[in-house]
Amino acid sequence: MRRIPFLDPQVLTKLPPIALKALRDVEGALAGLHQSPHHGQSIEFTEHKEYSPGDEIRHIDWKLFAKSDRYYVKQFEDETNLRGYILLDASASMNYPQHPKDREQRPTKYHYAASLAIALAYLLLRQRDAIGLLAFNSKQQHYLPPKSQPSYLLPLAQAIDHPPQESTALPENLRRLAETTRRRSLLFLISDFFSDPDQLEGLLKQLVHRGHDIVLFHLLDPDEVDFPFRDQTLFEDLESPTTRLQIDAQAIRPYYLQELQQFLDRIEHIAKRSGITYHRIRTDTPMIQVIRNVILRRARARKRP
C-alpha cells in the first residue's frame, strides 16, 4: 500500500468511533448521515404541504384529501451525505519553526495543519462523506473537488505535499470559494490567520450567510505564543525576508504579547459572533487530542438543540 503523506497511523487507531457531523444542514449528492434541507425519501414524516404542480403525486396524502378535499403532499425528512471542504493555508508563515533543533521537538505549523487536514479527510471519507480541498497561497492553489471514494485520500495528501511559500491571500481564496460553492457545505479553515481580521470577518459572515458550516483551526507555534527570546535578535519575516527588525527581544516581549493577545481575542470574537466553531491550537498539542476535541464538541453541540 502506498504511504499517504501526513497520515499518522497512530492517530487513525486512536480516532473515536463517533461520526463527525455537521452542525448545520448540509447538502450532499448521496443519502448519508447528515440532515439535508431537502425533504427526501426517508420514512420520517415531517409535515404536510399543499400540493402544487411538480410535486410527486405519490406523496399526496389521500386520507387527508378525503377529510379536507384538498391535496396535501406528505413531506419526509431527507438524510444526505456531507460535502466538506478543507481550506489549508500554505503560505510561508506556516513554515515555522525553521530552526532544525526546534523542528525536532515539534512540527512546523504547515506540517501540523496538513496532518490535521488529512486526519479530517480520513474521518469524513470513513463515513462516506465527500471531501474537497483548497490549499492556497498568494501564488498558487491546489483545488480538489469533493469526492467520497475512500481512495481519494491519497490525491488529497499529494495535493498538499508541497512546501508552503509566499504570502497568505486568505481573503481572496475565501471569496473565490464563496462564489463557486453553491451548496451548503462544511468548511474546515486551517491557518494562522496572520492577515487582516476585518477583511476576514466580512468574508466569513458571507460564507455563514450562505449556509456553510465553518470550523476555524487557528494554529500557533509555542514560540509565537510565549515569545521566549531574550537577547538582541534580528527577526526576519518568513513571508517577505526583506522585512527585518533587530531588537532587544526581552525589551519588546511584553508589547508583542499584548499585540498578539489583542489579535487572538479579535479572531475569537469574530468567530463567536458569526457562529463559527473556533479552535485555537498550539502545535505542541497532540493531534489526536485536537481531533477528539473537534468530534466531541460537534457531537455535543448537535445534541443540544
Place this chain on the structure above:
Amino acid sequence: MNAISFLQPVFLYGLLAISIPILIHLISRRRAVRWPFAAMEFLLRSHRRVARRLRLKQFLLLLLRCLLIAGLALAFAKPFFQRAQGSSPAQPAAYVFVLDDSMSMRYREAPNAPTLFDRARSSMQRWIRRNARGEDRLALLRGAAVTQPQRNEQTELTFDKNTLLNKLDAWRATYENSDLAAAILRAQTILQKQRGVRAQILVFSDFTQHSQITYPRLTDQDILVRFFPIRPTRPAENRAILSVQVSPAPDIGQDAYQFDVLLRNFSAKPYNDLPVTLVLNEMPRARGFVRLPPWGTAQKRFVVQLPQTGNYAGYAQIAPDGLDADDRYYFSLRTRKRPSILLVNGDPRPISYLDEIFYLTNALRDDQLPFRVEIKQATADLPPANKFDVIALSNIEQLPTAWQEQLPAYVARGGGLFLSMGNQVRPEAFNVAFADLLPRQLRGVAFAAQRPDGTGVALSRFFGEVQVNHPIFQRMYRDGILFQSARATKLMLVETRRAQESGEILWRFSHGPPALLERKVGQGRVLLLTTTIDRDWTDLPIRPFFQPWIQHVFTYLAGGARFHRGRTLRIAQKTHIQLPGQDTLRVLPPKGVPSVLLRPEERGFPFPGAPQPGNYHFERQGKQIDSLPLSVNIDPAESDIRPLSDQEIQKSGQLTQTSRAGFSSQSERLWPFLLFALLLFFFLEAVALRFL
C-alpha cells in the same frame, strides 16, 4: 584661575574603560541572532509603538553606564578644586619660590615611588606653568639650611620662567636640615624693594615637626606667604638610628667593645623584630633584633671582640624604610692592644705599703685592667725590653748593663720610659747610664724647703704650674682637677737646660724647680719625675687624682689611648682636622660625592662640611693615611617627619593645597560629590532597567 586637579591622576586612565559598555553595546548589536519569524506583524506593530522609548532607554542605559565608569575613575583619581588666590590679576606679580630640599623630603611611600621632593618640585613647576605670566618675575630659593652659596638658586627676580624651570630640574634633595624661616627671610629681602607688584612667597615643603616656619617680618610691605604642604598620602612611617656609642666592655672580655645602638620609632606602627646590623670595615660583624614601640626608643647592644690594634670604620644599619638616609649611622674607632708595662722595683719591701711601687702598681691595676703589668726587681734577670710598651724604673740604683744598653734603642723605636727618683738614685751614675735618655742631667737631692732656723727639718712644697695642654693633664684639667694640691718634701734637682737637650718641663713645684720632665727620643718618650713614686718624698700617690693621672701618664707613654672614638659630624658641619704634616690632603668621600682637596691652615685642615652621610677618609699623595675617618651623620631632628597641623601652618602664612598633596579639612574635595553622583547613577540605572 580656577582649576580641577587630581591627587591620583593615574586613575584617570580608568576613563578608557568607558569604551567597555560602548563596545559591549556595539558587539551585542553586531552579534544579534538572525531568526526567521512568522508573527512579524505584531513585532513590527509593537516596535512602532515602543521604538522611540526603547532607543531612549538604550541610550540612557549606555550613558549611565559610561557615566558610572567615568565617575568611578574620576573618584579614584581624587579630584579637587583649586582656586587661585591673590589680588588683582592685572597687577604683575613677584614670586619667590622656596623649595624645601632637606633630608626629610627624601621620603618616599613605596620603593619606586617619587620622593616628596620630586612631588614638591613637580607641583611647583606645575604651579609656575599654570600661574606665572609673562610680566611676573620669579626667584627660587632652597629650603634647606644654606651653608654655602648655591649655584642653582635664583636669588634675583627674573622674567625668564624657562630658565627657572630648567634650574629646578637640576635640583636634588639634600641630606641637610631644613630652615624655612631663614629661607623666608631671604625671600623677604629679595622682595623688599619691589613696589607696585603683588609680592608672594610660595613655600613648598613637607612641613614636619622640625620645620621652622615662624619668621620675623622684615618690612611692613604686604607680602603674602603661602605654604604648599607636600605630604604622604598615608601617615608616614620612619625609624632612625639616633646614635651609636662605643665603649670597651671589660666585664665581658679584655678586648671586647660594646656598641650601643639607639633607635627611635617616628611612627605609630610598632616593630617587633626589627633587624639591626653592625658593619665594621665593610664586614657585617653582628646582627640582632630589636622591639621598637610606637613613637618609642630602643637600644640594641652589640659586643664585639676587637683584639688587634687598628682603625675601624663602620656603621649600624636597620632595614630601610621610606626615609632611608637615617637608617644608617656611621662611626669610627681605633683600638689598641692592652699596653704591657714592666715595673722595675729598685726598693722592694716586705711590707706592701712601704714598697716602692705599691701605689704605682695599684694605680695601674684597676677593675678594668687597662694594662698588663709585670713587676721585676732591678737585680733579677729582666725580660727583653722589646716585649713591653712602657718600662717604669723606680728608685733604681743600678741595672744589669746588657739590659740597660737596650733601652735607648727601645725608646727610639717607640717605647715609653718612666723614671722616678728615690734615695737609691745616685745622680752621677744615673747621668752616665741614661745620658741619651734623661730630659735633663740630675744635679742632686734637695729638700723642698728648710726651716729658717736651719735645723734641717724639711718642710713641704706644693706642686705648682702644669702644662695644661699636655695630653697627660689636658683632660683631667678640663674636668677641674687641682693638681697643685700635692706636696713634696724632697726632690731631685736637675741641671738647667742646655742647648742640645730637648727636655721639656711639664710640671713644676710651686717654688720653681721642675717636677716632671719629658724628652722625646726617636718615636718614644721618656718622662722623669723628680720625686718618688711612693710616699717617701711626696704625698702625690695618696692624692685622689693620682690613679687616673698615672693611667693617663702610662697611656701616653704607651703611645696613646687604647681606644679612641673617631669624630662624628652632622651633615654640612664645618670643622678643622688636626693631622700631622703640611702636605695637601685629599678627602676620600663615600660614593657619589666629589672629592675635595684640603690645604693646611693655622688651625688645621679646614673640612668644608659633608653633603652626604658616610665615613670620610683622607689620603695624601695617593695613599690613604693612617687616621680615623670623619663620620658624618644626619641630624636626628630631620627624622621626625610628623606633619605640622594645618592650624600651626596657618599661624605663619596662608595654607594652600597643591595637587597630589595631602588634604586638610578645608580643601575643596570633589570626590565625595562624585561618589554621591555614582550612587545616583546606580539608582537611575536600576530605574531605567525596571521601568523604562
